[in-house]
Amino acid sequence: MTQTIARRFQISTLAAHLVLIGFTLLALAPTLLVVMNSFKPRKEIFGAPLALPSFETITLIGYDTVLKRGDILHYFQNSLIVTVCALFFIILFGAMAAFALSEYRFPGNRLIGLFLVMGIMVPIRLGTVGILKMMVSLGLANTLFALILVYTAQGLPMAVFVMSEFMRQVSDDLKNAARVDGLSEYTILFRLVLPVVRPAIATIAVFTMVPIWNDLWFPLVLAPGESTRTMTLGAQSFIGQFITDWNAVLAALTLAIVPMLILYLMFSRQLIRGITAGAVK
């Protein structure tokens, strides 16, 4: 009896594992291809695209080309500035809005909440023409600030929605004890509530920074100039009208993955620590 159950248990978990592994491979395949092929010369990329770079074929010519360009560091810096600043504003304003919506009763509370939720449903790209006109009239075209503003607007609705749900769960007694002690509402938000909702912040950070970093649309529309070019846009420059330097493109894209990996590792550790900290006692 136990034998059959054990075996059935094994088969179903085996099947589950197979499905999960299969899906993981499917999800990782494009990235793996990019990374693998960035270490191959052009002939090999077209000759044997799915093969790992062997000892003879491995080359750094792609990276050479990319790094010799010089401005790659500049593009990198732009991407970093835009992503980090947008993330900062999203979390700052998102936390303040979420706290106000979850904590205080005031007329229009529900309406504002609904309005922000609509922001999640409506894709911001639909308003590109309007946004471009606005940036031009503000004199912000071709500035990093324009990108930061747009990405902040893009990320705020989700941030407010997720954080307000987490903040509702913070003990009322704790906030009231702080009020009795004379702490200001800002201190209560930033010193007491935010540390408790760290998992929420880490989640939002992870989910908003990747689309911002990888975005091609808004840098192309709002800030295509040389001085404000982002990493993703920079990788485009290797795709010419007639000839595409595929090594360089793939090398540039591989380099672009690295900062995201580092930031993700940083945030996910916070995320896991935050979740497990509350579980004990």
Next chain:
Amino acid sequence: MGKLVLEGISKRFGAVEVLKTVDLDVADGEFIVIVGPSGCGKSTLLRIIAGLSDQSTGKVLIGGQDVSSLPPSKRGIAMVFQSYALYPHLTVEGNLTLGLKQARTAASLIAERVAEAVRILALEPFLKRRPGELSGGQRQRVAIGRAIVRHPEVFLFDEPLSNLDAALRNQVRAEIADLHRRLGATMVYVTHDQVEAMTLADRIIVMNGGIVQQIGTPSDLYRRPANAFVATFIGSPGMNMVPGVAAGGVLTLAGSGRLPCTAAANGAVTAGIRPNGFEVLPAGSDGLAGTLIGSEYLGAESFLRVRLTDGTVVTVHEHPDHGWLIDQPVTLRLRPGNLHLFDAESGLRIAEGPDAAPQPVAARVA
């Protein structure tokens, strides 16, 4: 003018009236307990006193000053919460000093106050620990310490013992009583447990459905409950409520027993008799006829459940080594001075009359 005065306080959320006109005058050094079932408005009232919630009408005066528009930190109050609400990222010492630092108190005064609280509550071994490393009882003592260092005019307690286990509850309850004696401070204490109310309070406010039912000393509430709700809420086991009819000075209870009662009572009434207001006699004696349906032995005493002729079940206090048997018919005799009469509809107490007749009940021949 008392230390804490509430004038015409009421609170409504939209159309729902959560508190209906509360007036209260608390003397300096008095221990007031607000007691009532869940949802009766007691926590709302405490929050209004603290300033954490705004009242819809009325004024709050602390130490003679109208604090109705002041924030909690400026009212001269300190509050101890049910969930302790200690700052998790600070040590015990940090928790004790944060409020004083916020108020820009001099460092020497802070040190003095902290030392005093630590001495009173024996917190010395925990000063450098975080709340997460303390047990429930220790956390509660730190929470009380945080209130003491503020040297408030009024201490507010919001069900502080509810999160503690039963054994610890008795111990901390005694500590709170000792604290009150030591400090002589004015304390307002909210609880749903009538035992805490009776043992700690100088005066008790009983609330139900947002309405103040009665304000009085524990003895007042026990001996002269103002209505049926207070009568059944205070005292454990609760007072027995037996339906009856009163006419011309005679009360007919549970269809069987007849008693003399005040002439002011007329029509359908509810008679309240505490478990120790009955005497159990063999069947056939003068009194209320009934059948024993259950017995609970508690060592120092026992409680019998008796079903009367009209089906009402009453609890009767009896000697632990009684000889009564289940299903045995018995007679219950009322001890003098133990009858409380309430109007059957409104539940209000009917004015006292000559119900303390020392002679045994005489059955009237129909």
